Amino acid sequence: MTIATAFLALLEGQPQHGYDLKRAYDQHFAGDRPLHYGQVYTTLAKLLRHGLVTVDGVGGDSGPDRKRYTITDAGVTDVQRWLDEPEKPDQYLQSDLYAKVIGALLTGRSAAAVLDVQREEHLVAMRELTRRKQAGDLADRIICDHALFHLDADLRWLEHTATLLDDLAVQVRR
Amino acid sequence: MTAGVRAEGGSMSTLLDAQGLHKAYGPTTALAGADLRVRAGEIVSVMGPSGSGKSTLLHCAAGLTRPDAGHVGYDGQELSMLDDVRRSALRRREFGFVFQFGQLVPELTALQNVALPLRLDGVSRRTAERRATGLMDRLGLADKARSRPGELSGGQQQRVAVARALVTGPRVIFADEPTGALDSVAGEQVMEMLTTAAREAGAAVVLVTHDARVAAYADRGIVVRDGRSSERMGVR
Ligand SMILES: Nc1ncnc2c1ncn2[C@@H]1O[C@H](COP(=O)(O)OP(=O)(O)O)[C@@H](O)[C@H]1O
Numbered sequence: 001m002t003i004a005t006a007f008l009a010l011l012e013g014q015p016q017h018g019y020d021l022k023r024a025y026d027q028h029f030a031g032d033r034p035l036h037y038g039q040v041y042t043t044l045a046k047l048l049r050h051g052l053v054t055v056d057g058v059g060g061d062s063g064p065d066r067k068r069y070t071i072t073d074a075g076v077t078d079v080q081r082w083l084d085e086p087e088k089p090d091q092y093l094q095s096d097l098y099a100k101v102i103g104a105l106l107t108g109r110s111a112a113a114v115l116d117v118q119r120e121e122h123l124v125a126m127r128e129l130t131r132r133k134q135a136g137d138l139a140d141r142i143i144c145d146h147a148l149f150h151l152d153a154d155l156r157w158l159e160h161t162a163t164l165l166d167d168l169a170v171q172v173r174r
Numbered sequence: 175m176t177a178g179v180r181a182e183g184g185s186m187s188t189l190l191d192a193q194g195l196h197k198a199y200g201p202t203t204a205l206a207g208a209d210l211r212v213r214a215g216e217i218v219s220v221m222g223p224s225g226s227g228k229s230t231l232l233h234c235a236a237g238l239t240r241p242d243a244g245h246v247g248y249d250g251q252e253l254s255m256l257d258d259v260r261r262s263a264l265r266r267r268e269f270g271f272v273f274q275f276g277q278l279v280p281e282l283t284a285l286q287n288v289a290l291p292l293r294l295d296g297v298s299r300r301t302a303e304r305r306a307t308g309l310m311d312r313l314g315l316a317d318k319a320r321s322r323p324g325e326l327s328g329g330q331q332q333r334v335a336v337a338r339a340l341v342t343g344p345r346v347i348f349a350d351e352p353t354g355a356l357d358s359v360a361g362e363q364v365m366e367m368l369t370t371a372a373r374e375a376g377a378a379v380v381l382v383t384h385d386a387r388v389a390a391y392a393d394r395g396i397v398v399r400d401g402r403s404s405e406r407m408g409v410r
């Protein structure tokens with residue numbers, strides 16, 4: 001997930017100033033790596049250039065913080081595309097998938113649907129590995145099992161998260 | 175050509191078609207509009223959290239439980255239109271069942287347990303046991319034929335239960351958490367045997383499990399949540 005995508009999800013939730021965007025990003029998406037102001041404004045400039053956001057409410061003061069950003073229809077389409085597309089089932093997708101869940105909750109979309117799409121993507125990979133394992137020798141089995149156990153761990157985390165979505169939604173909207 | 179590839183072809187006809195199933199137990203809604211479609215020879219997993227309605231869906235689809243509303247069509251006939259006698263005859267001949275545990279008769283040998291569905295269907299003891307022996311040989315259970323269930327490990331008991339489910343040559347095997355009581359190695363042996371034998375016999379399998387590594391033995395899967403299935407929700 002890129003900073004730009006996260007900004008779009010936050011802006012779909014509500015129009016915001018750059019400063020608020022940074023704060024919300026740091027809270028939901030940054031982990032332990034908060035944004036620099038430089039990144040905030042280069043990202044917003046890029047989104048403006050691509051027609052994904054517009055600026056309104058420029059106040060008397062010409063400081064950048066006076067600008068309020070609003071998502072465009074094209075921006076909303078980008079958010080939808082991001083949420084519809086499952087992540088590749090690799091071992092370190094937690095942060096990307098977590099970001100998607102937050103993105104869905106922020107924009108009032110179905111986080112359960114995000115998890116359903118991801119579950120199926122994982123199962124497709126697991127079925128393929130199981131077929132390879134059944135056709136292979138003992139070494140193939142053991143190698144495929146390693147990947148299968150990791151994907152299974154992702155799925156357990158995903159099912160566990162699905163049971164916490166209502167609580168998470170309350171926290172995200174606060 | 176593997177069965178996995180074969181079952182993905184869209185042209186296979188639907189063998190079992192359960193649609194819009196509703197079922198309540200007193201105040202508890204177990205199914206609230208669930209669907210399940212099974213094509214001949216395909217292996218379908220049914221996943222979902224505990225209490226979501228997976229077992230109820232399996233029981234309704236197999237004609238073990240009558241849904242409050244909805245249809246179950248099997249090979250062109252509507253199960254609810256059959257009286258109890260004809261429905262249980264169809265179940266005996268066309269369906270096989272594997273449950274989590276406790277399904278073998280403790281007083282009978284493994285061979286007698288495997289032969290039991292044939293005996294119940296009026297097949298002579300000699301013929302039934304001859305067929306059961308042939309099947310157990312093919313499934314690698316020959317040396318367990320004379321053992322009683324209490325002398326077998328959990329995994330061996332489940333493999334005997336799989337043999338018993340297969341002995342009548344069913345077109346659909348319903349398996350509800352068949353590995354639920356087993357450790358992961360024994361569970362994989364049971365899945366390996368169940369799916370291989372079902373594919374060889376051309377039988378479809380409805381595999382209820384909460385374990386993704388078990389569900390991965392299927393050709394495709396549905397998810398049940400709050401009594402509704404993804405067959406209806408349109409998840410791939
Ligand atoms: N025979 C029964 N009597 C009363 N409640 C039942 C019965 N069977 C199932 N239920 C209830 O229906 C719901 C679905 O159960 P079940 O189909 O067994 O779910 P699963 O197999 O997914 O764990 C649960 O709330 C369960 O308690």
Ligand SMILES: [Mg+2]
Nearest residue numbers: 228229230350
């Ligand atoms: Mg159950």
